[in-house]
Amino acid sequence: MLDAAPPDGYDARVQRWDVIVVGAGPAGCAAALGALRTDPAARVLLLDAADFPRDKPCGDGVAAQALDVLAGLGVDPGGLVRGSAPIVRMRLESPGGVIADRPVARSCWVVPREVFDARLLNTALSAGAVLRRHRVRTVRSTQDSVTVDDELCAPVLIAADGAESTVRRAVGARPWREGTVALALRGYAAAAGSVGQQQVLRMTTERWPAYAWLFPIGDGRMNVGYGELVRAGAEPRARRQLVDALHRLAPELDGRPVDRLRGHRLPLSTGRSRLTHGRVLLAGDAAALINPLTGEGIYYAVLSGSLAGAAAVGPDPCDAYPAAVKDALGRHFAHTDLLARAVRWPAFIDAGIRAGRDAQRTFDAICEIGLGSGRLDPLTLGHVLAGLPAAVRKRA
Template sequence: MEKYDVIIVGGSCAGSAAGITLAKAGKNTLIIDKARFPREKLCGGMITEKTAKLLQKTYSVSLESMIDSRYNAFGVYHTDFGRISSYRSDQTLFMVHRYDFDDFFLQEARKAGCTAYLGDEVMEIDRGKIHTASGRVISADYIIGADGCHSTVRKELRGTKNDEKFPLGLEVNIGYDNLKFYVPPEDVFPWVFFGYVKIGYGWVFPKKDFATVGIAGLTHYDDKNLLVAFRRLLAAVCVDPSRIARKIKGHPVPLNNHFKTLGAGNILLVGDAARLVEPLTGEGIYFAILSGTFAAQAILTTQGDQVQTYNVLVKRHLRGLFAQARLARTLYFNRWINTYAMCKMSGNAKWCKYFLELLSGEMDYCRYFKTVLKDRTVYPSL
């Protein structure tokens, strides 16, 4: 039987991050993914500055070759009030195609020394052994579940084949000939849209050849009318929404699980498999890469309880931020507070300015609100 030091199930951002760290430290590491790369992944493809820094600092990987476009501005739109505010600053938002980004990252893991079995699905884990669809039975000292929101590894840990229910994201790519929102063209930068869904938001993220338009509920009960809400958003931004109606796709967004399921025994869950998507912004790529790194570090540095070390690392870095995000979400999507915030925002773009700093990792929600409330300067919208 084949045996590895570590098997990583899933070779996307979280899995490749863990793989690079482990292989570079000399661990005999296998990545198994059911897909053959490059492959499509439903995602807005927005990468924040903190992610670019993490890639550069921890992996010496530069985003440069994968960037479709970059923007230093950000705007907020509301269904009832129209364009609320927008701001240009020093912080950068990068746009990538997951098709290229994930493939590049997996290649980096292979270059670092990982073996990769692609196009083979992990079906179950039985007494520490991985069983795949092609009939492979492989064992390892540690298993990292980086297999996304429907994680087989997480289901094995929970002892159930039933899946959990997650909020949903819907998305479609739209060519510029069918977009009426980006007039004037100076407005071509990422926008978020409020008011279409009760607790959640929509987005238009521009790339070179098309814009990715999407919507996500941040709680399950938003899902029921999500498609209706998305059609309203599409009607607001598209010349002819009927041209893209059949191209809409959906995928769950596994928002933070309050850190209940991060692993057990010799199994560690990372990224979407551990439900590490930021509860308010829905950002997942950064937290997938960071948790993959932490899982690898826990395996490399701990004698004994690696899951405990991993728990400590994740909680130390993310618990505060995610708790603040959950609170900010509850407050922000309160109908009265939201209307008040929109009025405030439309008179002063400082809310956008500092939100870019929050996304880039320069401040957390506490500092964001303190700074915004303290700063008396009026920043005009673009």
């Protein structure tokens, strides 16, 4: 029998895993799936503070691009969106009242997160991940391992615990910068016939950048909501003001009761997120990977989660993960950062929507920038800039 002393710092009370993932939302489940697809023998622990199924305030819009990522991880997209009808058109209304109402190149879906996340979690558990209900409070990262609440330990931890990430704070990451966080509120109402099976995004000059949405689920209900950027130095608005803004901007509600109204913050991408702290990899909202133009985050959560999971079981996680995200999304987020600054000027977004109204190709390019990893190509930019002088004159 070997009589070797345990290594320094060994504590038999600490349970060891190959990867610990904090948060079992889209980013966390994709991280678990990414790790297990790369190394099916990996021991992957998912921790979540909530009991599933759990709600998450969201527009529930699931882009085709998110389903592509999940399909690549072996998930059946049809099973995830079961019971919802495909969205075949999008209606974008600019702050100046320009309307682009066109078919979408790729259908998206509206699936209540209570349903979507529980289904996704089931696929991660079927793939071999272990789920434990546990609210993480402390995280200690050393040179070769990460310990959670003094009881769980792994060589790598993936922080997928959302916009208010505890892990992010615990590892000393910078708080969200002022002017890069949005606040949005969503609820459910009976579907309005006038909306049909299309997504409506209605922007407003009042507190721009801000918009309301009406997203039909296809089961007789629609997800409705309103969100706005929290300006640097400004007090976030009270719930009542957000609800009033929703009703003002969505006359289709027409006295319909809106239930389950809940608000949440959205940390928007600036294209400069730091993705690792020691042996902790940040994914999804915990890494501020939300599209700053649309507030869409599920696609970026599953993409970053899957890349973090794959890197976590590879040889050099802390270098491999940021490199993979940069490769997949670096230029996209550089362009959306630039565009997010440009659209602060409402004439620019008016010109953009007008260009989308006038050409399906431009409309498709705008959707790909807002929902996927699209970039601003010269043709689209030229089309938008050509309409800018007229948009400026109209506002003068």
